[in-house]
Amino acid sequence: MSALRPxxxxxxxxxxxxxxxxxxxxxxxxxxxxxxxxxxxxxxxIVVGAFGNGFNIGYTLYYATNFVFTGLAVAxxxxxxxxxxxxxxxxxIAGLGVxxxxxxxxxxxxxxxxxxxxxxxAFMGGLWAFIPGWLQAKRGSHVVITTIxxxxxxxxxxxxxxxxxFKPANIMGPESRTFAEGGRLPKLGEFFGPFQHTxxxxxxxxxxxxxVAVYVLIWHTKFGYALRTLGFNPTASRYAGISxxxxxxxxxxxxxxxxxxxxxxxVMGVQNRLVLDFVADAGFVGIAVALMGRNHxxxxxxxxxxxxxxxQGGNELQYVVPGLTREMVVIIQALVILFxxxxxxxxxxGLQRTLMLLSPEQKxxxxxxxxxxxxx
Amino acid sequence: MSSDxxxxxxxxxxxxxxxxxxxxxxxxKINKRFGAVHANKDIDLKVRRGTxxxxxxxxxxxxxxxxxxxxxxxxxxxxxxxxxxEVAHITDSRHALALGIGMVHQHFMLVDxxxxxxxxxxxxxxSGFIKPSLDRARRELDxxxxxxxxxxxxxxxxxxxxxxxxxxxEILKALYRGAETLILDEPTGVxxxxxxDDLFRVLETLRAQGKTVILITHKLREIMAITDxxxxxxxxxxxxxxxxxxxxxxxxxxxxxxxxxxLRVEKGPANPGKTLLEVQNLTVADDMGVVxxxxxxxxxxAGEIVGIAGVSGNGQSELLEAITGxxxxxxxxxxxxxxxxxxxxxDGAARAxxxxxxxxxxxxxxxxxxxxxxxxxxxxxxxxxxPEYGGALLDIAAVKKQAAERIATFDVxxxxxxxxxxxxxxxxxxxxxxxxxxxxxxxxxxxxQPTRGVDIGAIEFIHNQIIKMRDAGKAILLVSVELDExxxxxxxxxxxxxxxxxxxxxxxxxxxxxLGLMMAGIANKEAAE
Numbered sequence: 037m038s039a040l041r042p043x044x045x046x047x048x049x050x051x052x053x054x055x056x057x058x059x060x061x062x063x064x065x066x067x068x069x070x071x072x073x074x075x076x077x078x079x080x081x082i083v084v085g086a087f088g089n090g091f092n093i094g095y096t097l098y099y100a101t102n103f104v105f106t107g108l109a110v111a112x113x114x115x116x117x118x119x120x121x122x123x124x125x126x127x128x129i130a131g132l133g134v135x136x137x138x139x140x141x142x143x144x145x146x147x148x149x150x151x152x153x154x155x156x157x158a159f160m161g162g163l164w165a166f167i168p169g170w171l172q173a174k175r176g177s178h179v180v181i182t183t184i185x186x187x188x189x190x191x192x193x194x195x196x197x198x199x200x201x202f203k204p205a206n207i208m209g210p211e212s213r214t215f216a217e218g219g220r221l222p223k224l225g226e227f228f229g230p231f232q233h234t235x236x237x238x239x240x241x242x243x244x245x246x247x248v249a250v251y252v253l254i255w256h257t258k259f260g261y262a263l264r265t266l267g268f269n270p271t272a273s274r275y276a277g278i279s280x281x282x283x284x285x286x287x288x289x290x291x292x293x294x295x296x297x298x299x300x301x302x303v304m305g306v307q308n309r310l311v312l313d314f315v316a317d318a319g320f321v322g323i324a325v326a327l328m329g330r331n332h333x334x335x336x337x338x339x340x341x342x343x344x345x346x347x348q349g350g351n352e353l354q355y356v357v358p359g360l361t362r363e364m365v366v367i368i369q370a371l372v373i374l375f376x377x378x379x380x381x382x383x384x385x386g387l388q389r390t391l392m393l394l395s396p397e398q399k400x401x402x403x404x405x406x407x408x409x410x411x412x
Numbered sequence: 413m414s415s416d417x418x419x420x421x422x423x424x425x426x427x428x429x430x431x432x433x434x435x436x437x438x439x440x441k442i443n444k445r446f447g448a449v450h451a452n453k454d455i456d457l458k459v460r461r462g463t464x465x466x467x468x469x470x471x472x473x474x475x476x477x478x479x480x481x482x483x484x485x486x487x488x489x490x491x492x493x494x495x496x497x498e499v500a501h502i503t504d505s506r507h508a509l510a511l512g513i514g515m516v517h518q519h520f521m522l523v524d525x526x527x528x529x530x531x532x533x534x535x536x537x538x539s540g541f542i543k544p545s546l547d548r549a550r551r552e553l554d555x556x557x558x559x560x561x562x563x564x565x566x567x568x569x570x571x572x573x574x575x576x577x578x579x580x581x582e583i584l585k586a587l588y589r590g591a592e593t594l595i596l597d598e599p600t601g602v603x604x605x606x607x608x609d610d611l612f613r614v615l616e617t618l619r620a621q622g623k624t625v626i627l628i629t630h631k632l633r634e635i636m637a638i639t640d641x642x643x644x645x646x647x648x649x650x651x652x653x654x655x656x657x658x659x660x661x662x663x664x665x666x667x668x669x670x671x672x673x674x675l676r677v678e679k680g681p682a683n684p685g686k687t688l689l690e691v692q693n694l695t696v697a698d699d700m701g702v703v704x705x706x707x708x709x710x711x712x713x714a715g716e717i718v719g720i721a722g723v724s725g726n727g728q729s730e731l732l733e734a735i736t737g738x739x740x741x742x743x744x745x746x747x748x749x750x751x752x753x754x755x756x757x758x759d760g761a762a763r764a765x766x767x768x769x770x771x772x773x774x775x776x777x778x779x780x781x782x783x784x785x786x787x788x789x790x791x792x793x794x795x796x797x798x799p800e801y802g803g804a805l806l807d808i809a810a811v812k813k814q815a816a817e818r819i820a821t822f823d824v825x826x827x828x829x830x831x832x833x834x835x836x837x838x839x840x841x842x843x844x845x846x847x848x849x850x851x852x853x854x855x856x857x858x859x860x861q862p863t864r865g866v867d868i869g870a871i872e873f874i875h876n877q878i879i880k881m882r883d884a885g886k887a888i889l890l891v892s893v894e895l896d897e898x899x900x901x902x903x904x905x906x907x908x909x910x911x912x913x914x915x916x917x918x919x920x921x922x923x924x925x926x927l928g929l930m931m932a933g934i935a936n937k938e939a940a941e
Contacts (some may be wrong), residue, residue, distance in 0.1 A: 258806050261789070261796050268782045274738055275771070275779040276794035277762025 042389055043292070049335065053328050053376060055305035055383045057342070060375035064368040067294065071359055078357050082368075085352025088344035090230020092352065097235040098222075098306065100344030102298045104243040107340050108250050113179075113332040115254055116287040117267035122168060122183025123295040123319025125190030126161040130296030132197060133160035134303040135212055135310035141200075142219025149219050153304050154242070154297075161296020162289040164190060169288025173281035179288065181242025202310050212310040222306040237305035241342075242297060247333040250294070263287055295319060324373040339376075346372055425426070435497065435592050436461040436624040442491035443659055444477055444736075451477040452743065453648045459593070459641075464615055464625040466635040466656070470668055470821070470867040471838060475628050479595050482509040483515045490638070495593075505799035514586025515595040519892035520578050522570045528581050531552065531568040532588050549588065556587050560617050576607030583614065593624040600634060604723040605895070612638045630662040630868075633896070645666055669869050679879045685714035687750075688887035689735075689769070689856045694744035696727070696734040703742070704730040706911040712856065712887040717878065719902025719919070720891045723931050727911035728891045731772060732860050736771040737764035737780075749855055765794055770849035772842075774891070776861030783834035787824070790833050791815040791848055822847040823873070839870030846877060855905040856887045863897060875901060895927060909933040 043052065046352070065075030086096045106123040113120035120126075133156030141149045168182035195210065202212035221239060225232035254260040265273040266283050273280055302314045321343055350365040351392025375382065437459040440562045444452040451474045466522070469475045481488045482493065484502040493500050495511045502508050505515070522531050529546055532553060537545045553566055562580050570578060579599060586594055596615075601609040613627050615638060627639060635642050637657060643653040644667040649669050666672055689712040696705035704727040712718045722728050733739035735746055737753075737760025746753045748767040753762055764771070771794075773779040781790050792801055792811050802809050815829040833841065844860065849857065850852045859878065863871040878901060882888050892898050898905055898919070905917040907930040915930045 054482075252805075256806055256808070257804055258796050258802070259804070261792075261806055264785075265566055265782050265793065268784045269778070271779050272782045272793065274758060275773055276796070277759050277765055279757070279759035279762075281758055331884065 082169025082349030086349035107325030138219035165292025466639035512592035514591025
């Protein structure tokens with residue numbers, strides 16, 4: 037009869053993710069135990085590996101940059117009720133834009149190349165998400181299906197483009213030539229000693245700006261208002277004269293453009309050339325980041341940092357703890373994604389019940405509310 | 413509608429002098445608290461066996477809580493329940509059924525793609541094999557149907573039969589399980605007037621057979637028409653229990669609200685001016701492509717209220733949606749102030765608004781509000797692109813300031829613009845929508861079901877606001893399935909049946925019977941006149 041009372045905001049935003057994270061670490065610890073290693077040593081290795089020194093932090097931030105972009109991409113679409121799981125493909129295709137600009141203009145200066153590469157990444161990523169958005173808006177093809185299909189299409193296109201278009205004659209692998217100095221985004225290590233020899237680059241500032249911009253977009257603009265109306269209640273948005281089809285297409289394009297920023301970080305900032313699979317599934321991690329961050333920029337920033345730390349710390353782990361192979365590290369990372377992302381609702385009912393028991397007044401209020409509703 | 417004249421055989425006089433052991437249900441000092449909310453305060457209620465006992469009260473008065481206690485959904489904090497004179501501690505609905513208490517919920521609990529028979533048996537099977545249960549049920553059902561004149565084809569599939577028949581299945585389910593006392597929660601909310609009459613006949617048969625019926629409703633007319641006794645609840649308390657024959661709707665309304673309420677709307681004569689809304693040959697299909705509005709034409713002039721009456725589902729919803737730009741029309745024209753509106757496309761509603769048309773939708777929770785939004789966010793729904801709320805950036809301070817002013821003007825409670833909209837009561841949600849649509853001073857106001865699920869106190873306010881708009885020279889199109897509402901508010905009534913307007917009536921002269929015939933599609937305009 038009575039529904040469980042929604043969690044108070046602090047519990048929803050702080051307590052629940054922490055509980056999920058804790059569970060993930062406990063289960064990961066069991067896995068480590070199973071192969072005969074000390075979980076506490078492994079845990080320490082991850083933390084030190086992620087934050088132990090400037091070098092490690094630099095790597096953590098580099099990973100986090102990607103996850104901010106893909107997390108925001110998922111969140112923007114989610115606020116409009118759309119589930120964009122095509123961040124991988126959008127970021128991958130955006131690489132074409134970045135590489136084209138960088139290859140064409142790398143004899144000039146990075147200050148010229150960067151803004152153009154930014155636009156090219158946004159355009160190509162946006163385009164790759166606009167098509168599923170258009171299909172959803174005009175033809176009713178569900179974006180979940182189309183965006184994941186577009187990931188595969190993107191992969192095939194990139195293999196073709198790298199082999200047939202971007203690969204110079206004298207190189208064996210499917211990759212473009214390395215950009216000249218003018219086509220490279222400066223790394224933070226050039227200005228800040230401790231980050232030397234790490235991939236973290238200026239695109240991290242783009243990520244920070246994107247966090248603020250998405251916040252403003254969703255909660256402080258009229259478009260954000262329309263987008264949230266659509267996400268909550270498509271009938272009400274039609275009632276309000278909001279064009280649902282236009283809103284879907286624009287939102288998907290924005291989402292794809294955000295995912296495309298991964299290419300700015302990877303292609304122009306780190307690899308300095310177009311390579312196969314440079315996205316490394318950052319698009320999928322973005323789903324977990326957005327879930328864990330409750331689709332809010334602050335949460336996404338923190339969740340991206342966490343996943344960056346896991347990636348970096350996990351990489352270090354295999355060197356510190358003998359017997360923990362690369363595959364074991366992936367399992368641990370997957371467990372964290374599983375518990376904090378896919379199964380983030382695991383503790384919700386229990387936590388709701390616990391909180392209601394702790395506070396009978398609130399419990400009664402919730403029940404009363406249910407009664408009033410059933411009476412009307 | 414059955415009236416007081418056709419049930420002189422009421423056993424109420426006999427019941428009044430019956431011995432004390434004739435109580436079917438006795439509730440004594442029932443208390444139920446939900447924290448700060450005292451939903452039931454020291455409730456005493458005695459229901460005589462073999463009577464129809466009405467319980468009225470506004471939303472939140474505690475009717476449903478009380479019945480939930482009786483049916484075993486909640487346990488009371490304190491108090492005694494006696495069933496047939498025996499103290500009962502009802503722990504769940506299975507237990508209530510064992511004691512002979514059955515409940516017909518407002519929203520039916522039926523499996524749509526099961527047959528009537530299968531639904532009746534569901535949960536009451538004899539063994540793991542279904543066939544013997546069904547055979548036994550078929551025999552018993554046949555007997556029950558004859559005994560209580562509840563004809564339903566046992567092999568019909570639920571989704572193929574009418575709502576009225578589905579309700580019969582719910583009643584049969586309860587009787588099949590041996591219910592002696594039947595609780596009906598707002599049973600007529602989903603029924604046509606004809607189906608409601610049929611239901612009342614069934615209830616009378618049940619009473620004649622010695623069953624006890626508890627009828628929860630907010631419609632005073634039904635109370636007057638069918639019940640023997642009526643109990644009034646207000647804010648968790650039992651205000652009074654009266655013999656229906658010794659009271660009247662005005663007294664009941666006053667008891668429910670706690671102050672005098674005008675049941676009739678007071679309005680002066682209409683003073684119609686030029687045509688503001690004109691609909692020409694409008695044809696509209698529903699989502700499945702079925703044509704629901706067929707070549708409809710009418711007009712609404714400044715300073716008049718045109719009411720569209722009809723049984724729910726005869727195309728009124730599609731008509732409203734097409735006029736307000738929410739649904740593409742197949743053909744026809746809509747003119748606002750003489751200008752043809754181009755409403756096709758999924759932003760048609762924005763163009764309708766720009767043309768001076770405001771829309772209070774039929775379903776405020778599904779259309780009129782985003783229930784997850786704070787009140788202030790909903791206060792601009794549909795008008796958010798207006799320059800007074802800023803450019804690309806939303807001027808939140810301006811929106812909030814205006815929302816606070818309106819919430820005061822329309823007496824929305826609680827007066828908190830930051831509260832989530834789903835937490836307001838139905839009446840206050842409707843006020844939020846009305847404030848938004850009326851305060852912009854539109855030429856034409858289209859209103860669907862303005863008082864559905866709204867308290868009596870708020871109904872009065874809403875009706876007065878609509879009259880005020882009319883008197884300010886606006887054209888108002890009102891669609892309601894509540895015939896009383898149409899008759900008391902409208903200056904002209906159009907009756908809709910099967911997608912066409914079958915007649916026009918003058919509310920001052922048309923009788924309920926005439927309108928009812930037109931709504932049933934039996935008589936056309938000429939025959940009614």
